[in-house]
Amino acid sequence: MPELPEVETIKIELEKKLKNKKLIKIEIYQPEFFKKDSKESLSQLKNLVFQKVTEIKRKGKYLVLILENQALIFHLGLTGNLIILNDETSNSSFYFKKHLILKMKFEDLILVFTDIRKFGKIKLLEKNTLETFLSQLGKDALEISLDEFKKLLFSKKRSIKGFFLDQKIISGLGNIYIDEILFRSGISPLRKTRDLCEKEIEKLYKIMKEVLFRAISLRGSSVKNYVDTKGEKGRFQEEHLVYGRKGKPCFICGNSLEYKKLFHRGTTFCSKCQS
């Protein structure tokens, strides 16, 4: 799933439904999933039981459940989903059972983590190490100021697409939103960040925030697997102008949209409208 707007949508819902709730039980369905981490963390997950959720945080594409003594970090990878169920029997489709990774039972509801491709991550951290962990990420795309944004763009040699993909520089944007933001800004994904002029940077910054806020208000983009905690799709995909439209006519000039692999990611853009 999941780029900033999708994770933010989930964060808002978890905040409403999970805050101050006590964890009653944890069930792990695919222990292999946790093996990439340490084996300890698997058994330590059980220690979360009977703790209350005190806070929900998001930075970039990471979602953090903060409990009384520890913090549980989720990254949804490409196909991770966090779903809230009211009881055991609801929403038990085939898809669901097969890809179930983790179930967390709270007083009056159940939080479930599923992941088809298993690129997602779940990590248990002591609270005092949380800040260190999150500091490996660049500033969140919604938090960053124009000044900081400018400085970062000038300090890197890379193309703008690679710049945005690197979560250590700025966190939260992924393939969909980068392509959408660049198209709306009239900037080619191949442009080097250093060569952008002041005016272009200001436009890019403004559009980045606009696109993200708009996408959050539409509850994210559902291209394939992404759904919110209620299992419902977002609607921002209806406003995609370039993502998933390779070869189709540009909405501005009518030329067919170009498609290139950049940094291993399919990149769609208009070579006429973006320079």
Add this chain to the structure above:
DNA sequence: TTCAGCCTGTCG
């Protein structure tokens, strides 16, 4: 700073 590799599913 690239580049497989990690997984599963779907589409042509």
Add this chain to the structure above:
DNA sequence: CGACAGGCTGAA
């Protein structure tokens, strides 16, 4: 059957 898909990582 191969190509491709909202992402990250660790090794060259």
